[in-house]
Amino acid sequence: MTSIIAPTVIQSVGITPLEVALFVFILITAVLTALFRDVLAAIVIFAAYSLGLAVVYTFYRAPDVGLTEAAIGAGVTTVFLLLTIAKTTRPPTDELFEPINWPAVAVCGLFALVVGSTLTAFPAVGDPNSPILTNPEVTGYYLENAYDETGAKNAVTSVLAAYRGFDTFGEAVVVFAAGIASLLVLGREVFTA
């Protein structure tokens, strides 16, 4: 991934069959996560959903986000959820699916409609005239100057560790605080022996 590509190189080619397949996969796994009655099955399907999402991010040229989604969403979160059901109960069941809660479906549908109504305001994927690619003050500045000013070919890293380093420091401390908070909640003093 080179950061110094001219924004106009990216061209919208419409929606490809690969994207359609990925979106269908993500939709199906998302719905199945909600529907499966067995928690273990829901967790496994949820991991598949995260993996699909990671592929979509990578497909849309955000490999940094894709890597994070694959490592945290599909990997570590799944392990943590599995640990959680190992510590709790898993009721035996005859049913494959949860009975559908229609009021909840109505609320979710309404929410999807509200969010979906904003879709028409979005530029097409990869549209060279979209504000994010034509903005000279922010995106344009980073793409043009990140390599000269930081020497890093990955503009994402230069934004994270240099231009917006203070934000990243805060985020890193939040992760640290999460570890401390987990110890406090569980009433423990050590992570391991």
Added chain:
Amino acid sequence: MSDEPTSQPDERMDGRVDTDGVARQRPVYTESQVIMTTVKAVIPFVMTYGLFITFHGADTPGGGFQGGAIIASVVLMIAFAFGIESTRAWLANSTVVGLGTAGVFLFGAIGFGPILLGENFLEYTAYYPVFGDLLGLKEYEFVKYGMEAVEIVGIAFIVSGILMGLFFALAAGDSHSEPNEADLREGELRDGVDSATFGGESDD
């Protein structure tokens, strides 16, 4: 999997069904030659990949956060293959806590150092007049290697350490529900003391 007859719902568990018919899943470790061999074979590659993602984050996708998560997943895999409790005994608490604390401390030190030198937070070039001759680096190189330092000894340390820690903390669970503590709490409740809810173990 749920269309199997429910007569053995606990097949994958420890075979115990409580009186209420609910299969309580206990984190029972089953030694598996296949899993142990697979993990042994895969670990060097995962570790190398995690280190590559961390160290090469400035030029390729990735960085400390992703790399740190992959490095932590090595420990998670070891725990799944060789048992959480034996991995807990093998991995010193000081390693886990040390990684997280050192990460915050070093990131903070690199970040606040330039303020002491009269510049802004994380202004890497502020180090040039001080260490430039010593390290033999040009001014612009300080930004790149400064970022690498933040990614590696800052973010990767914190993320890998805390993810390992969260895993073992989750696996151990609530210390209040451990048997000896539960007995203590019962005794307190009998005496009409409800301080147990607010952390009765402080009296221990």
